[in-house]
Amino acid sequence: MPPKLRVLAHNARLEKRMQNDISTSLASVLKTNPKMELKEAMWSVTQEMLVNNPFQPPKDGKCPFNDLPDEILGYIFSVGVKEEAEEGLQGYDSEDDADWEDADDEDDEEQGSGDDEDDEEMGASVPTANAGPAPQDSDSGGSSDSDMYDDEVRIPFQVLVSHVCHRWRAVALDSHVLWTTLNFEKRPNLEKAETYISRAQGLPLTICIDCTFPEDVDEEDHPDHPLYTENHDDEDMDVDHDAEEEEVRFLSNAELTQILDLIEPEVSHWGSLEFRASTYTYVTTLLSRLAKLPSAPLLEAFQVYHFEDCEDYEFFSGDDKTSFLPFHGDAPLLKDAVFWGIHIDWEGAAKSFLTGLRDLELSFHAKDVRPSYDAFYKIISSSPDLQTLTLSLSGPVLSDGVEFDAEREEGGWGSTPLTISSLREFAIQFHDPKYASALVQHLDMPNVTGLLLNFDEQDYTTFVRSLLKPVKGRTESLLQHIDHLKISGLPCDVASAHAFLDQLVILKSFNLKVTIVAAQALAAGAATSATASGSSSGPLSSPTLFCPKLETLTTNAVDGYRLKQLVETRKKLGAPIKRIFMSYNDRVSEKEEKWLRDNLEELEFFEPSDSEEEVEVYGEEDDDDDSEDWETDSDAEGGDGGDGREDGEDGDEPPLISPLARHLGRRRRRAMDLD
Structure with missing residues (x-):
């Protein structure tokens, strides 16, 4: 039987598109055959749509996979394992995995000789990667499709393919690279891990x-902890022992x-x-x-x-x-x-x-x-x-009260900067302003093109000013070489923010969690920020254009109205934005989305990671107060979802500077990708 499909998240936009396709096809069939009954026409449309359905067996009964050599089949298996790992679907071992390979014989040397001979043909029953009983809705209203999926038993891809037929099992067991990943979490299956090690054959x-x-659990809640018995009275353990075990x-x-x-x-x-x-x-x-x-x-x-x-x-x-x-x-x-x-x-x-x-x-x-x-x-x-x-929030020790360029014997780092010529990506986060300023003044990174800045709670104007200066012995600042930048927080005065943006002369990709001030500045520069916000009208002479090479913008907590202004203004200035990646939580009407799609080469929506959901929103610029922070209030913009967006719509998140993945709630580290 074909694998059972499970919908992970409802996508109203795709559903609407499918309905439109069906309606169009149905109208065409009825127009061509006006005497055909509606039911028959619908059946005809359905059959046409299922012609290339990969979940339907071939009509001639012959599977093309049978003609592939073992080497190609093994490579396909390895691709499946790799994609499963990248998507985070394989997960970790669990107690439900105890009988993880029921049909497996102890002797894997015989390459699946323990399988039933009836499984040799490709038409044999295939276990699904999401095997298990269909989840039932709860009395409180049911659970989401993603919650259902998380609760199901997941069969690793390499195990799945090894149970299709005799030949597939032989190929899978002989493809040692399929068995080289050992995941331990919750209640580990050591027998499974031992089998994987054996099959990896030294790779x-x-x-x-x-x-x-x-969450809300500490080490003493584990039955193996010495204090577990003391912290759980006997009566509770007797009444609900199984439930307690299930929660641990x-x-x-x-x-x-x-x-x-x-x-x-x-x-x-x-x-x-x-x-x-x-x-x-x-x-x-x-x-x-x-x-x-x-x-x-x-x-x-x-x-x-x-x-x-x-x-x-x-x-x-x-x-x-x-x-x-x-x-x-x-x-x-x-x-x-x-x-x-x-x-x-x-x-x-x-x-x-x-x-x-x-x-x-x-x-x-x-x-x-x-x-x-x-x-x-x-x-x-x-x-x-x-x-x-x-x-x-780490780095080399710097003694309290000592300047960073003091001699090492005095607790400083020395007057000569530490040059790191090979470095291409640099991430600096959460330090106090003085230490952060010391790092960027002492580390000489002439070839860095990717930069991540993430600070909050304090005023980092002094740090921004340190970034604006060249390191000792250089004539250009670090910012003048950056073409990929992410800012997750950078509180500073507006004048420093404008000076910061002014030095990003070759920046191509900008990922930022800001709204009003920075969006205005990116649109038309400090001289025209009032125009960009809509508070004044009329042409301004010689506007300062920040980030003239900027092509790709990734935003969080910026609504569609602001982005429309930004795109429109930069196009008029001859520095158009080509691609925008937008958080699907942010407000954008259908009209705004259509306008953006018509005026951009690419518009995509992504789901922000857990740590990016609570974003800071940047306040209105006060022309009379240069000391206002770039990052101020946290209550204004953002929103709970776009006015014109359909629930559940999602898009591929754009590439991030590689160190970021570790700080953005990812289960696994992403490969380095700045393109």
Whole structure:
């Protein structure tokens, strides 16, 4: 039988288009055959629409896949696995996955000899990737299609294809690359992971371990925790024990130990390790174990994240401050390193572990566990091909009360800037204005073309002014080389904002969470911002045009009316916007949308990530007050959805600067893409 289709989200616009197509086809059939009954005409239209339906079996009973060589079939399987991973559909192991391969025999060496012979033909029953009972609506009104999908058992694509027929199983088991990803979350299926390792046949393994907690849950709510019994009285446990068990869906420290016991013998085959945790207890368990391993010769990506709310970053708040050195510092192929709220032995890592990097992220480190400037300098200097650097509330230690360009012996960074010639993308976020200003004045990044700025709560005018100045020894500022920029927050006075925009002379792509002031400035410059806002009329002489090369604009919390003004004004000035990516939460009427589509090469809508949903909205410009912040009020624009947009409409989100993906609520890190 054909796979069962499930609608993930209602799309009224596509449904309307389909209805129009059906109506048009039906009218054509009735016009050609006026004597045909309506029911018969509808049947004819339906059959015509289903001619190329991939979910219908071929009429001649022969499947084209049977003619493909095994090599091509295996490649197709690998593409399916890759796309499933990129779309985040494969997910992690769950308790529902206990019988993850019911038909599997213990001896995989025989390439599926345990399958029924009846499955050899392509017409055999195919298990679906979303197998399971159809979800029922609840009494409260039912759940959305996406909620239904999340609750269903998901069969990994490689397992799915290995159960279609004897030949497909043989090809799948012989395609070792299909079995190289190990995901551990909630209640891990160690038997499944062991089988995957066996089938990978020594290929580099991609390992993901998620020890984060669900919302409103802490570590003591896990049955394996020593305090679990004390925190749950016997009466409650007896009455609703099963329900309590069902709610606990996160790894315990004991389970993490079991996972490490399983994968540590394969450390010579680790290609990537991604680890996430909500408390530092898990981190200590991981790092203490990794510090005992001799080496990771194939490891290319090491990403460790500690997610824990913290208001004070002066001092490390965990119980164990020990700094470990993973793999004794021996990971010769390491290219991608992420340390989010997790510190290691920076001095030891600078000697060998963190060398030859391509991407480096240091995020959310208390000041007393940040790398020294000497360690930071060695890490950067020993990575001549470093492409991406992300510093989010982290970076080299700078002693309090010491100027950044003071000598190192005095606690500063020295008077000579640190040059990173290979760097192409730089993200700087959440620092206080003084430290952020020090970073952009000391780091010499002459070839950076992609920049992310994300600041809030304080006045960052001094930081913006630091960006406007060339680094010591240079004649041009960093901004004058930027062609891709994202601003998620940058409070500063209007004069500095205009000076900032004025230096973006080669900017091609701008992703911003601003409305009125910046949108006006982008439309026609400081001299014509009043005209752009509609508060005055009549021609202005010699307008200042900001960002003259700008072609692509991604917005959040900008309504259709403002964007229409922007597009119209820049077209008149001879610097037209070609593409706009707009949050589908923002207000845009059908008329405005039609106008934008008629005047742009491309207009797409995207669903903002969780962290972008609560956006700051930028206030009206006051010509008499140059001290007004670029970012001010949070209540004005934005909206709960476009006036003319259909519910559920979605579009592909435009490429973001690669470090951003880690900060925007993505389950997995996206590939670098600035085009």
